Amino acid sequence: MTQPDWIDRFQGLSTLPAQIKQELTQRSRVISAPAGTTIFGPGNIPDNLLLLLSGTVRVSQTSEGGREIVLYRVEAGESCVLTTACLLAHEAYSAEGIAETNVTAAAIPRAAFDNLVSSVPAFRDFVFAAYARRITDLFRVIDDVAFGRIDMRLADRLIALSGGGHDLHVTHQQLATELGTAREVVSRQLTEFQRRDWIRQSRGQIDLLDRAALARLAATA
Amino acid sequence: MTQPDWIDRFQGLSTLPAQIKQELTQRSRVISAPAGTTIFGPGNIPDNLLLLLSGTVRVSQTSEGGREIVLYRVEAGESCVLTTACLLAHEAYSAEGIAETNVTAAAIPRAAFDNLVSSVPAFRDFVFAAYARRITDLFRVIDDVAFGRIDMRLADRLIALSGGGHDLHVTHQQLATELGTAREVVSRQLTEFQRRDWIRQSRGQIDLLDRAALARLAATA
DNA sequence: GCTGGACGGTGACAAACTCACCGACGGGCC
């Protein structure tokens, strides 16, 4: 059989020698899961490194009090490296990853991962670069939560979640989870945005009327 | 010359074969810096993996607005792995590490680090375990900042910083930085603690009078 | 002794979170 082309979708893997690509595809398998699947979480740690081929995985953390905050998203072409680290260390890992859409991923078994890290410099760089990406994401979250203003963060998130589209389908509670705040806070901010004619709300849906105004608010230093 | 024993201080390195230890010591050098030295920061990224032999390094992040929050501390026997990741990825790295005491560290050059990661499974495990440790630290910070109450966080920090001692020398501003909050908030909480006879304040110093009460508050879910 | 900077205290106000409750909507069911 010919080598599947998924490897080339990963910037950082596409330059691997053909022989290594061969090994990668032989030792991994492609899995898929429907939207809503818990990819990993407390008591459900996969024994593989996952490389996302399509879809997105939302990684969030839930506090003792039951409140939740979104840490980052894994997009197609990226990997779930943080899982592997915490897997190796047997650390209590309170974060969970949930498929936000239908997803497909290449699963690389631990042994193959270990082998690649040790023998292929380019793969090693790929892994460390993925770590760096995630860690800077976490730094960003800390900065936002500790010092950011809610209205700016909400405006920013609305734009990000819209993905360029004109409207987005989310509940106030989901937005609250995105920001790690309370639903009431989101409701009040959205009411204010609507009063300014920046958005229009309906049940479970938000239409962006003035994307520029939102972006301006989000960019306020 | 005989092999220096610093390697054995690192749980995770002490089991390396003698030959590898030899290589490590030969290719690294021991450096030292006085308290207050900036170990790494924006525009000052070391080209080495640092293994702390003595002292502690405080890693903190400063926001655009000039406010600061302590992310974690690197203690003797631990390593500055996050630096290496961000180093490899050339990511904008907004955190900085400052020597809190006089410190000594073994500096492993990038090339030697790379070589060890590739050829020594035990060293690889050491590195990934160090990552996992830091990442869970960051998760903890996010949880605290997003959902924690400051009286609990402050009580907790007082105990941690006292290191078992009876008093600690720290300003209100420094405590505010520890928690990523404002000085006034810390001042008011400390005033309240003092009113309850849990602490006694004097300029630049706090005496812990009732450690148990503080611990009880910190443990409140 | 004088002085300037660091340190800490305080009041007034704003932002964000909590709590309690309520009505509106919508899908399933009879």
Next chain:
DNA sequence: GGCCCGTCGGTGAGTTTGTCACCGTCCAGC
């Protein structure tokens, strides 16, 4: 169709936390 129930969103009141402005005290260095 009408009913029911769970989700969704709105709102007021009160608390906690953060912001701003300002002030007095302490201390090191001159």
